[in-house]
Amino acid sequence: MHLAVRLLLLLATPLALSQSQPHPGHSEGNFTDSSHQEMPGTGWGSPSLRIVSSNTDFALRLYHVMASESPGKNIFFSPLSISAALTMLSLGARAHTQTQILQGLGFNLTEMTDSDIHQGFQQLLHTLNLASGTLETHMGNALFLTRGLQLLPKFLNHTMAFYESQLFHTNFCDSVGAAQLINDHVKKETQGKIANLVTELSKDTMMVLVNYVYFKALWEKPFSPSKTSPEDFHVDASTTVQVPMMWQDDHYHWYLHDRYLPCSVLRMNYEGDVVAFFILPNPGKMRQMEEALTPEMLTRWNNLLQKRAFFYRKLELHFPKFSISGSYELDQILPRLGFAELFSEQANFSGITKTLNLKMSKSFHKAILDVDEVGTKAAAATGFSVVFKSAPKNPRVLRFSRPFLVVILSTSTQSILFMGKVVDPTKS
Structure with missing residues (x-):
């Protein structure tokens, strides 16, 4: 048997x-x-x-x-x-x-x-x-x-x-x-x-x-559904698809462009003890980023995106709904x-x-x-007013219009709950 x-x-x-x-x-x-x-x-x-x-x-x-x-x-x-x-x-x-x-x-x-x-x-x-x-x-x-x-x-x-x-x-x-x-x-x-x-x-x-x-x-900081509109997503050098792209330009986020690796890293907070890291490789650099993805690299990004006020900046963010x-x-x-x-x-x-x-x-x-724009709760605080003043006045632009990685972490247990790679957001 x-x-x-x-x-x-x-x-x-x-x-x-x-x-x-x-x-x-x-x-x-x-x-x-x-x-x-x-x-x-x-x-x-x-x-x-x-x-x-x-x-x-x-x-x-x-x-x-x-x-x-x-x-x-x-x-x-x-x-x-x-x-x-x-x-x-x-x-x-x-x-x-x-x-x-x-x-x-x-x-x-x-x-x-x-x-x-x-x-x-x-x-x-x-x-x-x-x-x-x-x-x-x-x-x-x-x-x-x-x-x-x-x-x-x-x-x-x-x-x-x-x-x-x-x-x-x-x-x-x-x-x-x-x-x-x-x-x-x-x-x-x-x-x-x-x-x-x-x-x-x-x-x-x-x-x-x-x-x-x-x-x-x-999300702690949602996207407005009224701002979502079709945009191009570049699956590879020869394939482009249309996706509903969410957009916001009035929020501060933790993000950086890595000086040692060809990628940008965005940290998005959820309400509660969970955060997500979205890792956007430079065009054509996905394989190089995957090879560099180690526990030590995740720890490095997490440390940078929690202790360095410089990385908490106003951002024009474009992110696909998928x-x-x-x-x-x-x-x-x-x-x-x-x-x-x-x-x-x-x-x-x-x-x-x-x-x-x-x-x-x-x-x-x-x-x-x-992933979508749904939001049901609003709150406000002024605890980061000093950070706002020290941040550059002109927002950076971060556009997730090509393949990227995602890592979702439980902060209370320090555990990776989910991870993956979005290559084509139109394919479920």
Whole structure:
């Protein structure tokens, strides 16, 4: 019998936009902004922060593989969802399979125990799922088991305790009904954003592992819908498409043109503990920028765009309104990142059940990103009046009319929630 562990890692990200100015004392570039209330247990040295560097490294390694396999195409995924699903799966793996999963995710098992890792994800998921005003971030897991499959109590208890997993008994012999059960659950948990995800399931499926993420946030500084108009977007040297381009010229933003790399970097804040970095390579320099994209580079940009008042400047910003998605068969990608045994006959999942010799057949990931002008909240403050006076009078112009990268970060957990590349915003 086979264990079909389908990691349906689902993300819906409608980025609603709302207007406000920074509050007095707001540090706009810090992953742990003082203007936001610190989540319980997320201070320095906490379990969730001990896994940040490994998660970041895995996210960028995964991006590089995706980019090399899909040149010239949109990319969008949630590395944190994939990491969380794999570490959850490792609870049922044994021997070399378990070691390979954790080492493939970048964890140094001589410095961290597997218990440390699971406690880190437990705290991270708890923090992300806390209510935070207008910011909606919800990550969860579900196990769909064939009726009669007896899970080991330790695996069942740990998936629920560390990963808040829900358990559903399923009749996979009724493949249509099983798919409907999964689709209904996913639709509910993603606020209706993801529907009819599963179209067919094999009747020999014994278990489906689902990891989902729902993310909805409001821009601190929205675009006015009345100013959106069609403009050219240059996909490559020979391809131009028309996109609805949003526009604003009356806001200050954190942005810089890198003096060492051929790119501009814009930091956009959401209401709540999330920020986005949009990285715009110079024309023809996307591959060079991708090769330079490292954890150290992200840290450098973040430090510059939070501590240097010079980079908080009035900006004429042109940004496309778009919707893109990414669908990936992880069983085709993960072996290139050190997970060679995971989908093989040698994989050991005896920590899940003793009654069957299980094998993982497939692994899927799907993510969706929507960006528009929507804004529902307004606020104002004068805390940055000194910065305004010191900024140049003439606004810079930053036009996202060619392919760019996006990285969305949770500041309270210092984790990359989503990342990708927008090559053609007209292709969803």
